[in-house]
Amino acid sequence: MTVIEQAGAYRPAPPPAWRPLCDPAPLLPEEEPHRLLGTGAELDEGLLVRLYEQVVLGRRFNEQATALTKQGRLAVYPSSAGQEAAQVGAALALGERDWLFPSYRDTLAAVARGLDPVAVLSLLRGDWHSGYDPKAARVAPLCTPLATQLPHAVGLAHAARLKGDDVVALAMVGDGGTSEGDFHEALNFASVWRAPVVFLVQNNGFAISVPLAKQSAAPSLAHKAVGYGLRGRLVDGNDAPAVLEVLTESVERAREGGGPTLVEAVTYRLEAHTNADDATRYRSGSEVSAWREHDPLALLERELGARGLLDGAGARVAADAEEAAERMASGLRERMREEPELDPAALFDHVFADGTAQLREQSAQLRAELAAAAEDGGTGDGSAEPLKDGGAREREGA
Amino acid sequence: MSTATSGASPAAAARQDAQRPYAGGESGSTGGVDAPGGEQRSAARSRKPATMAQALNRALHDALAEDPDVLVLGEDVGTLGGVFRVTDGLAAQFGAERCADTPLAEAGILGTAVGMAMYGMRPVVEMQFDAFAYPAFEQLVSHVARMRNRTRGALPMPITVRVPYGGGIGGVEHHSDSSEAYYMATPGLHVVTPATVEDAYGLLRESIASDDPVIFLEPKRLYWGRSADWSPERPAPVPGIGRAAVRRSGTSATLITYGPSVPVCLAAAEAAREDGLELEVVDLRSLVPFDEETVTASVRRTGRAVVVHESAGFAGPGAELAARVSERCFHYLEAPVLRVAGFDIPYPPPMLERHHLPDVERVLDAVARLQWESDWVPEDGTVGGGSTVGVAGRGRGGAR
Numbered sequence: 105m106t107v108i109e110q111a112g113a114y115r116p117a118p119p120p121a122w123r124p125l126c127d128p129a130p131l132l133p134e135e136e137p138h139r140l141l142g143t144g145a146e147l148d149e150g151l152l153v154r155l156y157e158q159v160v161l162g163r164r165f166n167e168q169a170t171a172l173t174k175q176g177r178l179a180v181y182p183s184s185a186g187q188e189a190a191q192v193g194a195a196l197a198l199g200e201r202d203w204l205f206p207s208y209r210d211t212l213a214a215v216a217r218g219l220d221p222v223a224v225l226s227l228l229r230g231d232w233h234s235g236y237d238p239k240a241a242r243v244a245p246l247c248t249p250l251a252t253q254l255p256h257a258v259g260l261a262h263a264a265r266l267k268g269d270d271v272v273a274l275a276m277v278g279d280g281g282t283s284e285g286d287f288h289e290a291l292n293f294a295s296v297w298r299a300p301v302v303f304l305v306q307n308n309g310f311a312i313s314v315p316l317a318k319q320s321a322a323p324s325l326a327h328k329a330v331g332y333g334l335r336g337r338l339v340d341g342n343d344a345p346a347v348l349e350v351l352t353e354s355v356e357r358a359r360e361g362g363g364p365t366l367v368e369a370v371t372y373r374l375e376a377h378t379n380a381d382d383a384t385r386y387r388s389g390s391e392v393s394a395w396r397e398h399d400p401l402a403l404l405e406r407e408l409g410a411r412g413l414l415d416g417a418g419a420r421v422a423a424d425a426e427e428a429a430e431r432m433a434s435g436l437r438e439r440m441r442e443e444p445e446l447d448p449a450a451l452f453d454h455v456f457a458d459g460t461a462q463l464r465e466q467s468a469q470l471r472a473e474l475a476a477a478a479e480d481g482g483t484g485d486g487s488a489e490p491l492k493d494g495g496a497r498e499r500e501g502a
Numbered sequence: 503m504s505t506a507t508s509g510a511s512p513a514a515a516a517r518q519d520a521q522r523p524y525a526g527g528e529s530g531s532t533g534g535v536d537a538p539g540g541e542q543r544s545a546a547r548s549r550k551p552a553t554m555a556q557a558l559n560r561a562l563h564d565a566l567a568e569d570p571d572v573l574v575l576g577e578d579v580g581t582l583g584g585v586f587r588v589t590d591g592l593a594a595q596f597g598a599e600r601c602a603d604t605p606l607a608e609a610g611i612l613g614t615a616v617g618m619a620m621y622g623m624r625p626v627v628e629m630q631f632d633a634f635a636y637p638a639f640e641q642l643v644s645h646v647a648r649m650r651n652r653t654r655g656a657l658p659m660p661i662t663v664r665v666p667y668g669g670g671i672g673g674v675e676h677h678s679d680s681s682e683a684y685y686m687a688t689p690g691l692h693v694v695t696p697a698t699v700e701d702a703y704g705l706l707r708e709s710i711a712s713d714d715p716v717i718f719l720e721p722k723r724l725y726w727g728r729s730a731d732w733s734p735e736r737p738a739p740v741p742g743i744g745r746a747a748v749r750r751s752g753t754s755a756t757l758i759t760y761g762p763s764v765p766v767c768l769a770a771a772e773a774a775r776e777d778g779l780e781l782e783v784v785d786l787r788s789l790v791p792f793d794e795e796t797v798t799a800s801v802r803r804t805g806r807a808v809v810v811h812e813s814a815g816f817a818g819p820g821a822e823l824a825a826r827v828s829e830r831c832f833h834y835l836e837a838p839v840l841r842v843a844g845f846d847i848p849y850p851p852p853m854l855e856r857h858h859l860p861d862v863e864r865v866l867d868a869v870a871r872l873q874w875e876s877d878w879v880p881e882d883g884t885v886g887g888g889s890t891v892g893v894a895g896r897g898r899g900g901a902r
Contacts, residue, residue, distance in 0.1 A: 233652040244620070245652055249644045255610050256645070259617025266573075266599060267621070285637075289610030296605055454651045455690055457658060457713040460744065460791035 126333050133326035133336035137370045140346040141403045147345055149413060155192065155344040156404045157425045162188035162212045163401055164429035165221065166375075168436050169211070169228075173379040177440045179230040182209040186342070186374030189400035190306045192216045193347035193369075197302075197355050198242075198274055205244040205257040205275035209306075213276065214243050221432070222439050231444035250281040254290030254303065261299040261358075272300045272358045274351070280311025282325050291366065295334040300358035302351065303366045306341060308373035313386040329366035341369025342400040374399070448474060551728040554702045558588045558664075558720065560734045561706035562626065566596045569624060572710060574601040575611055576628030576664075585630060586666055586725055608638040615661050616645050624660045626710055632667040633676035639684070646715045647690030659715045662706070667695075668762040668812050669859055670723035672852040678722075679849055680813030682761075685717040686789050686822070693789040694743055695719040697764035699729035701747075701787060704740025712743060721762035746793035748800065752780035755806035755872055758797055758823055760786040763810045763860060770865035779869065789819060794826060801827050802834040806872045808842060810860055815843030837873035 140147060166185040173181040184191050187209075195216035198204060206213050214224045219241050226235025227246050234245035244260075247253035257275035264271035281287055282305055294301045305325050309316055322328055329336030339350045347369055354365035372395040376383035383392075396402070405422075408414045414422045452459060452467040459467065552560075565572045574589055580603035583590030592601040604611050608629060615625035629635035642663070650658045669678035685693045694709055694716055696702040702720070709716035732738065749764060750771050757767040764785045771781035784800050786793065801807045807827050809820035820841040827839050842860045850858045 232654065233648075234654075237656045238620070238653055239656055245649075245657075249640060252613065252640060252644060255613025255641070256617035256620060258610075259614030259619075260621045261617070262614065263618040263621035263623045266623075271621075273617075286609055286613060286640075289605070289607045289613065292605050292607065293610045293614055450654075454653075454655045456650070456692070461794055462792065 128330050131330045131333065131335050133324060133329070133338040133368065135338075137338050137340040137343075138346050138350055139340045139343045140349065141340075141343045141407045147407075149411065151348075152345065152404070152408060152411070153413060153421055155189075155196075155348065156408055156421065157428065158192040158196070158216060159188045159344055159401050159404055160422075160425040161429045161432060162192055162216065164433050165212055165215060165436070168433040169225065170375065170379060172225075172437070172440050178225060178228045180378050180380060181228055182378045183373075183375040184209050184212050186395065186399060187306055187308055187371045188212060189344035189347050189403075190304065190341045190369040190371055193344060193351050194274055194276060194304055196348055197351035198272070199355075201242065201269070201271050202355065203242045203244065203257065203260055203271065203273045205253045205260075205273060206246050207250065207253065207276055207278065207281070208246050208248050209278065210276045211246065214241075214246070217241070217243055219243060221436050225440070226444075229440070229444065231446060251277050251284035251286040251290070254281075254286055255293060257301050257303075258290050258294045258297070258299050258364075261294075261301045262297050265300060270300075270359050272302065272355050274302045274304060274355065276304050276306065278311065279305065279307040279309070279316050279319055279325060280314065281305075282328060283311075283319055291329070291332040291334060291364075294364040295332040298361070298363040300361075301364040302354045302358055303364065304351065305366065305368045306371055307368055308341075308371050310373055310377070310387070312377040312381065313383075315386075324368060326366060326368035332366075334363060335365045337365055337367045339367060339369050341371030342398055342403055344400055344404055371400075372398070551730040552699055552732050552734060553726050553728050554696070554699045554720075555586055555588050555725040556734065557699045557703040557729075557732060557737075558706055559590055559592070560737060561703045561710070562589060562592055563595070564737065565624075565626070565707060565710045566592060566600060569710075571622060572624045572626060573599070573618070574626045574628065575604050575615055576602075577604060577606050577611070577630050579603060579628050584628060586720075586722070588664070588720070588725075589628065608634060608636075609641050612638040612641040612646065612661075612663065616641060616649065616659065619659050619661050620649075620657055624662075624710060626662045626664060629663060629665045631673075631677050632665055632679040632681050635663070635665050635681065638663075642685075642691070642715075642717075643688050647688050650714070651690060658713045660710075660713045661715045662709045662712075662718050663715070664706075664718045664720060666722045666725075667719045668721045668723060669849060669855050670762060672855075673722075674852060675849070678852075678855065680811065680844065682717075682719055682789055682811075683813055683818050685719075686819060690715070691790060692716040692743055693719065694787065695721065695761035695789065696787065697721065697724065697749075697761055697785050699727065699732045700738050701740055701785075703732065703737045705743065705787060707737075708740060708743050716743065719761060723762055724765070727765070744788045744791035744793055746787055746796040747785045748782060748796065749785045750781070750783040752782035753804060754779040754781055755808065755869055756782045756784055756797075756800045756804045757808050757810055757865065757869075758784050758786065758801075758827070759810040760789060760819075762812055766860060766862060767810050767865060770862045770869070773862055773866060774869060781869065792823075792826070794830065797823070797827065798830045801831045801839075805834055805836040807831075807835070807839045808865065808868045808872070809839065810842045810865055810868075812844045812859055814846045815841050816846045818843055837871075840868045840871060842868045 166183045169178060169181045170183055172178045191210060191212035194213045204213060204217055211224050215221050219236055223235035226232050238244050244253055244256060254275045254277060257273040261273040277287060307325055311319060324338055326336035326338040337350050339346050341347060350367055354367055358364060449471055452463050455463060562574060574592060578585055579589040580593040580598055580601055589601055611627055615627050618625045646659050646661055668680050682693055685691050692714055694705050696705045706718060709718045750768060759767045767783045771783050774781050782800050782804055784797055809823045811819055813819060820843050824839040824841055842864050844858055
């Protein structure tokens, strides 16, 4: 007789230490992206107008920055055209003391948060790696290595909570970035620590040329939240009020101690990856056309139009928004036309709090070279021609 | 990353004893990796001289006690007290949030530390072993080392990354790397390594207080080295980061070294004395910033130099050090600067590591190759090297 056959000797039971750590059901995202526009939902019309103005401004910003690239004023520009609703929503969902953690494509979110566009474009212009004071702006530097800023957001939010501040961090990443290890580690740390963080994935369909299907086999990117024990939300990323609603709710939930949320905003990158990319090599014109129909600006225009909120009957919403956008664009154009002030000697100033003997020596060498160049009639400002011609202007960059 | 594969064998412990750690009259513990915590407690009772692990523990304790923004993060640093017991008792005293067990993910640990530093904290991160620190490399290179510069000083990174490093404890694969060259090659990082119990305390306090990121490399095989001159009751300060220490004065040649190789060089200097050579031993203590002044002054006096370290020789720290010494001391040198380093091989398995690690004999062999005789010629006789030797001679007296 075997052990199992002995009466009463064997009782099937789960492994002794095992128990589920949480119930997965409340963590699951929506079955379809959450939408408000065109659904007949009750919407604050003042908010609709404000979102419309911001999206018009954002679209114009993307166009102007792309034009500046063609004029050689920016080294590179990864456009967020088509993603303005998500960009604007991210900025508007945050309170004054909250922090935004943008990636290099999220310049518009930083501008919508109130930063000087010229300062935001520093990285892409190439005069410095970051052009604003992140502490004053409560916006982390635009991050180039994908997803690596996500753990920063978790650490900052956790530190704020340890210090007793009710600060929330909102971190932005793309669909491609969700494949990175740092995405996984950030979500895991955030969930274990119940850090007040919101992760916003802008699923714009492509990581440069690679489509989502080659990036992930998950039911949706929002579903990835469940495996970490945090809440997933799925939203139409081109529906500005829907994005703002989901993000605001997630931010406030985090602030109140409800833990982190992963929000997937389904959107589309209307332009190529950057000005240096050729999108016709990996996607069809008909695909792009379909998304143009579902463009965040078009969706808002339709809603406002249906509600009689655009122009006519004394309303000048569209015209006013266009004018404000044009003012922003011409101001940006003019300021970007001025050569940035460059100080080559400053290359050594912030490597360490205090320089090392070796850095002081190298700094002295560069100063001597500059002085000699100035004496020889050079500009002495370090804007060496070879870099302009063959370096910064041509590099693919972010 | 595994936490449990590093138990040192008795044979390893015996070899470790043979390494004669510099700091103590007594040699290190005969226990394995998991032993020193218990030993610390018995040491307190028996009033044995303090170990390096205890001095590090005290430094963390004092930093946590003095500055509410300091916090310790790592794998097993909380309840367990760290696999080397360096964080022993800290979670109990300061709470699980200030000495925090994190998920097992080095990039996540360092990445969240970056965010904490952005919010004004002063994180001390423990990487459990040298080779387990590699997943954190991107955070280190792309953010920790650059954030201050990227933001023109707005976001300094006062982060200390503690890394137990080096071999000689009988660790299996991935537990004995000397990874300092990677860190040294990354602009924006300070790289510090103590060789004595006193320095372990003082340099760790300095590192935590620094507003710049510091890679703090702890020589594993010196964890249990003791010093009768140091006790937790009278922790001595050290001169700031970036100053080398002359551990032994001499006139014949300079041994330039750091961390786990310091005791080896001191033992070699002792042995060389029997041959009538007085070797000077310079303990760099800080690889970045590099104390060029102390090293240059020493080599200009002695006229000969050997760089000694465990990490691989090719493109290793010794390459940089030898180049700098040659640039600064060329007219004072009576022989090429030589290097004694680990071989250019992946770190060997524990039963073979003694063939890899620089030891007293290898250091003495290098010293012997420093062209002591004015009629010296290479063994194959191809170069008439003798003619120039001994001519410069202005750097030092007493060449034989």
